[in-house]
Amino acid sequence: xxxxxxxxxxxxxxxxxxxxxxxxxxxxxxxxxxxxxxxxxxxxxxxxxxxxxxxxxxxxxxxxxxxxxxxxxxxxxxxxxxxxxxxxxxxxxxxxxxxxxxxxxxxxxxxxxxxxxxxxxxxxxxxxxxxxxxxxxxxxxxxxxxxxxxxxxxxxxxxxxxxxxxxxxxxxxxxxxxxxxxxxxxxxxxxxxxxxxxxxxxxxxxxxxxxxxxxxxxxxxxxxxxxxxxxxxxxxxxxxxxxxxxxxxxxxxxxxxxxxxxxxxxxxxxxxxxxxxxxxxxxxxxxxxxxxxxxxxxxxxxxxxxxxxxxxxxxxxxxxxxxxxxxxxxxxxxxxxxxxxxxxxxxxxxxxxxxxxxxxxxxxxxxxxxxxxxxxxxxxxxxxxxxxxxxxxxxxxxxxxxxxxxxxxxxxxxxxxxxxxxxxxx
Amino acid sequence: xxxxxxxxxxxxxxxxxxxxxxxxxxxxxxxxxxxxxxxxxxxxxxxxxxxxxxxxxxxxxxxxxxxxxxxxxxxxxxxxxxxxxxxxxxxxxxxxxxxxxxxxxxxxxxxxxxxxxxxxxxxxxxxxxxxxxxxxxxxxxxxxxxxxxxxxxxxxxxxxxxxxxxxxxxxxx
Numbered sequence: 001x002x003x004x005x006x007x008x009x010x011x012x013x014x015x016x017x018x019x020x021x022x023x024x025x026x027x028x029x030x031x032x033x034x035x036x037x038x039x040x041x042x043x044x045x046x047x048x049x050x051x052x053x054x055x056x057x058x059x060x061x062x063x064x065x066x067x068x069x070x071x072x073x074x075x076x077x078x079x080x081x082x083x084x085x086x087x088x089x090x091x092x093x094x095x096x097x098x099x100x101x102x103x104x105x106x107x108x109x110x111x112x113x114x115x116x117x118x119x120x121x122x123x124x125x126x127x128x129x130x131x132x133x134x135x136x137x138x139x140x141x142x143x144x145x146x147x148x149x150x151x152x153x154x155x156x157x158x159x160x161x162x163x164x165x166x167x168x169x170x171x172x173x174x175x176x177x178x179x180x181x182x183x184x185x186x187x188x189x190x191x192x193x194x195x196x197x198x199x200x201x202x203x204x205x206x207x208x209x210x211x212x213x214x215x216x217x218x219x220x221x222x223x224x225x226x227x228x229x230x231x232x233x234x235x236x237x238x239x240x241x242x243x244x245x246x247x248x249x250x251x252x253x254x255x256x257x258x259x260x261x262x263x264x265x266x267x268x269x270x271x272x273x274x275x276x277x278x279x280x281x282x283x284x285x286x287x288x289x290x291x292x293x294x295x296x297x298x299x300x301x302x303x304x305x306x307x308x309x310x311x312x313x314x315x316x317x318x319x320x321x322x323x324x325x326x327x328x329x330x331x332x333x334x335x336x337x338x339x340x341x342x343x344x345x346x347x348x349x350x351x352x353x354x355x356x357x358x359x360x361x362x363x364x365x366x367x368x369x370x371x372x373x374x375x376x377x378x379x380x381x382x383x384x385x386x387x388x389x390x391x392x393x394x395x396x397x398x399x400x401x402x403x404x405x406x407x408x409x410x411x412x413x414x415x416x417x418x419x420x421x422x423x424x425x426x
Numbered sequence: 427x428x429x430x431x432x433x434x435x436x437x438x439x440x441x442x443x444x445x446x447x448x449x450x451x452x453x454x455x456x457x458x459x460x461x462x463x464x465x466x467x468x469x470x471x472x473x474x475x476x477x478x479x480x481x482x483x484x485x486x487x488x489x490x491x492x493x494x495x496x497x498x499x500x501x502x503x504x505x506x507x508x509x510x511x512x513x514x515x516x517x518x519x520x521x522x523x524x525x526x527x528x529x530x531x532x533x534x535x536x537x538x539x540x541x542x543x544x545x546x547x548x549x550x551x552x553x554x555x556x557x558x559x560x561x562x563x564x565x566x567x568x569x570x571x572x573x574x575x576x577x578x579x580x581x582x583x584x585x586x587x588x589x590x591x592x593x594x595x596x597x598x599x
Contacts, residue, residue, distance in 0.1 A: 041545070043444055044479070087479055111468035111476045113505040113516040117550060123506075260428070 020079035020103075020130045021187075022121060023071075024139030028158055029067055029100060031055045031081070039086060047086075051093055057160050062179040066160060067098050069180055071137075073187065079103045081124040081135075083147075085114045089321040104128050115139075116146025116171075121153070138183065142167035148174075149385055156183065157211075164215040170383040172225055176211030196266075197224035197378060200259050201238045208266040214380045216352065219373065220359075223260065223272070226351050226379025230397040232387035235423050237409060243350050243379050246289060253289050256378060257296030260348070263376075264301035271346065271373040276305040278348040279361055280312045280335065290348055296347070309345075310361050311336050319357075327356035337364040342371040350376040366388055430457035430560050435582070438466075438574055440480065440487040448474025450484060451504075451565075451575045454492060455558055463558060464488050464495065465517070467504035471571045477503060481520055485543040502551065507567035515564055518548040 026032045032054050038047040056067040060097045064072055070080045081104040088109035095102060104127040106112060112120040118132070125132035137148035142165065149171065157173030159165065160374055164176065175186055175193045185191035192199065192207035195214060199206045201224075206212075207333065208323045214222035226243055227234040234240050239247035245252035263271055276298050278290035286305055298305035312335055334357075345365060349358045352375070354413030362373040394412035396419075406423040442448040449468035466484055468477045477484050483500050493499055502538040505516040523545025554562050565574070 042479070042482070085478075089473075108479050109476045111470075111472070111478065111506040113518060113550070114548065117505075117516060119507070120503060121517055315556070 019136065020125065020128045021073050022081040022083055022124055022135050022137045023070060023102075024137075024144045024258060025084035025139065026146070027160075028095055028138060028140045029069070030098060031057050032094070036147040044087060044090075047090060051090070051097070051384055054094055054097075056098060057180070059160065059179055064179045064181045064184055066180045067171040070100050072101055072184065074101050074103075078187075079130060081105070081128055081164055083115070083120050083124055084108065085120075115141075115143040116150055118147050118151035120169075121147045121151045121173065124270045125151075127271070133320070136187075140166065142171040143236070145171045145173045146383070156186065159210075162210065162216070166217060168214075168278045169380065172214050172380060172382060173211075176214075178210040181200040182220055185276075195222070195224045196263060197239050198261055200262060206262055206266070208268065212266070213268070213376075216380065217357065219270075219362075220352060220355055220377075222380035223263070223350055223379045224379050226305045226381050228381060228384055229399075229410070230300070230386065230395060231382070231384045233385055234398065235398045235406075239379055243367040246293075246350065246378075248287070248289070250292060253292045254296070256350075260293060260333075260376070260378065260419065261296040261300035264297065270376075271301055272344070273301075273346040273374070274343040275309070275311040275340075276301075276303055276346045276348065277365075278307065279350075279357055280310040280321075282312055282315050289350070293348055297346070299368050303331055303346075308339070309338050310364065321346055327354040331356045331360040335361050335364050337361070337370075340365060340371075342369060347373050347375045349375065349377045351379045351380040351381055389417060389419050391419040396421070398423055428453050430460065430463075430558055432560075433462075434492065435579060437572055437579070438487060438491065440474070440477075440484050442475030442480055444482075446474045446475065448472050448480070450477050450490065450574055451570075451572075454499075457559075460596070461553070462493070462499040463502060464492070464499050464500045465504050465554075465562070467565070467570065468506055469570055469572050469575065470506060471573070478505075481546050482522070483547075485520070485522065486566070489542065502554070503548065507590065515554070515562075516555045517551040519551055521547045521549065523547070542597075578584040 020342045023029050034053050035047055038050065056065060058065060064109050073355055074080045080096065080102045082091065082102045083106045085108040088107040091105060091107045093125065103237055104121045104124050106124045121135065121137060122132050125135050132151045133153055136156060137144055137153060138158060139145065145155040145157055145168065152367040154175045156167060159178050162178045177183055177186065184192065186193050192209040192212070194202065196206055196212040216222065216290045224239045227237050227240045242252055242255060246256045276294050276351055278294055281288050291307055294305040294307060314334060315423045316330055318335065319327065347358060347361055352358060358375045362375060365373050389396050389410040389412065392410060392412050394417060396408050398410055399407055399409045408423055409420045410417040433456045436452050438450055438452045440448050440450060449469060451473055452467055452547045455463040464479055465482045481503065487499065501520045502517050503520055507515060529533055551557055
């Protein structure tokens, strides 16, 4: 988690050496939302005629405005790059009109593959003379975050509307902010940065901020990122490893409980509930992996917990192999709820992928009289970022079923590739 | 072994924004029973608008100049590589939401070039050679220029054939 090197003290912002901040232009630095249609449909002539409609974002609650961020960070020595896939004339006119300084600019006129491909990010880092891993990409769209992830650098997502875009769900930024001055805090290392669960596991003070939870909309929240075992980030990710361990290990489940219980002391208002329950075990399964979690949260929040509100009526072994879009249809009527009387309920799950199971549980509880059901998952499944096997080109994954402990092996093992690596310790 | 092969390779001018003419590298791969596959490459010294910004016009130009009979084709955009020394080439299949290219008699009527290809969407291609089923020459970053491609075309084993195509299309020498 310590991705910012020991900061150098400056007047306002402390800057890590050899780093650059790369900004997306449209709807990150400037409010060009009124031109989105022309940009999307590539009506370049109309676009050129409407440039004077573009506005700077104005956030009265923020001490810095979005269009001023490049000048602010440049003033303390960061290099500044701007990437857009709009034409160069468009970007240059807007940057000039709003007096936005920059050291490098990559546009759609330069012929690089569009984000989330990392080419444009690598190219701008190259132009700035900075290793791309030392850059920070700031953008409003999942493609900006995807480009950062594919390039191996930090992605900061901005939601000036204070509403997380739906497109973030599978590519949630490393850090999510809702006001421009939060970027200064983040660069300063002076405020909270990461999602709640990740901050706690890293030993940080879990201070509450807009990006504390992954906000999936419709009352569904995640406390951190979940990277599947075939994701190159999984082996080194403490939260993802903990989620896997807690499925069978009561000690890990206890840790999860302690972790989520700390949410009770935050300003998260959805924690103010009458009842805590969880997604039920499969039929015939005796171990309730959420029992300790519910108990810990209930104690911390002085709330009632019940593990028998929901029942799973039948199993669907093939469920996790279904595409995310098909999953909601497969869970219909799989769960049943006991009668409820207008309670505000917190429903706990370990991982949200499509959200289908948890949403079906909620539907059943609402049908049985629940007043409100908020869904909280420990992790939200992220789009897989594979790492290629150096021997056969397959992808590397963490194998947790080895007789000598965990190791990293190749997906083509069954086709004869014996490449392995030691698993990093969690 | 696949029978697909590179049948045409040329430098093709196209109309960019504001009347500024661009130049791209075009490779056509064909196999009996399959739609032709056209790779358009964005040259590093392209004097005009980047092909991605006017891909509709580029597609219409390919149609008019190479498939005037109205035959459909798959269009693949080949991007500039990110930095010198990186060995991966980047490609995307371009799909168009609208494509009205065949006239009443089943022949390309040449009308409405500007509007013939609309609403492009790009789908990244991980492995172009796997998709095509044949080798695709790699152009190294920093060397993918019109001069280098023209030199390659003149020195290619089937240069007379390629040269005759160039003569017909008015490409650069």
